[in-house]
Amino acid sequence: MKRWLRHRWAPELVLIVATAVWGGAFLVTHVAMERVPALPFLALRFTVAAVAVRLLTGARLNRITPAELGGGAAISVAMLAGYALQAVALGSLGSGRVAFICALYVPIVPLLQTALTRRLPRPMTWLSVGLAAAGMMLMAGGGDGGFGRGEAFALGAAFGVAAEILLMARFAPRVDPRRLAVVECACMAALALGVAWAVGQRLPPVEPLWLACAVGLGAASALLQVSVNWAMGSVPATRATLIYATEPVWAAGFGAMAGERMGTSAVFGAGLILAALLVNRPGTK
DSSP: HHHHHTTTTHHHHHHHHOOOOOOHHHHHHHHTTTOHHHHHHHHHHHHHHHHHHHHHHHHGGOOOOHHHHHHHHHHHHHHHHHHHHHHHHHHTTTTHHHHHHHHHHHHHHHHHHHHHHHOOOOOOHHHHHHHHHHHHHHHHTTSSOOHHHHHHHHHHHHHHHHHHHHHHHGGGGSSHHHHHHHHHHHHHHHHHHHHHHHHHHHSSSSOHHHHHHHHHHHHHHHHHHHHHHTTTTSSHHHHHHHTTTTTTHHHHHHHHHOOOOOOOHHHHHHHHHHHHHHHHHHTTT
16 A cells, blocks of 8 residues: 555545545535535534544644644635535525536636746646636536625635645645644534534534434545645645546536436536646646
């Protein structure tokens, strides 16, 4: 296993697997959201994740560093912004329009990175970002209409996802992935619980279905958070963004297996996203 992890493609393969799992988890989350408010569900999910990562970390947690504490806290704020603002937007907009606007995190990442580093991305990076953004818009069904409160929340969610990717790219190369994951999950759970209390969201009476969803997603989040932290230590933020852009492709695939139909535009969008990965493969100019 350790020998395989030293392969130069291993970090990207880990991100691809993680994105596939996130795509499949969309169906599980959708089922849970029909039965329980978003914020307390997130608090429970990431509490389970924090406990699971803590068990994986063992005595290694005793050597936690200020960078891991600060980085994990900052990443958790961005994570909560992405999750919570998306949930609020879904309260007033259709899921397709929310997904269309949230897809803007794909071009936002290189734009923010350019503003922070003052270095322009490679031309092929811009091309691949454009292909991925167009593909995600097609898979979301596009969008029309004006720009109102719901759209503003969805755009905020896109910036939250972009900030999370950039922060992970900054901190992951110089910290322990398991200790960072403990802080991320624990802070995420605490923040979600605090915001849920502030806005009056409470967990409903326990039902086996949504509880199983929370525990299952929490366990998966623990493993994925550690894996992604490790992979982001060597995968550039823009490249990671393009891999994450395949999430709707996986979600659509799992949805098709569950009986959902994918239209022609969605199939074409999936093709554009996969083309974006090929265009921006390592070594292209």
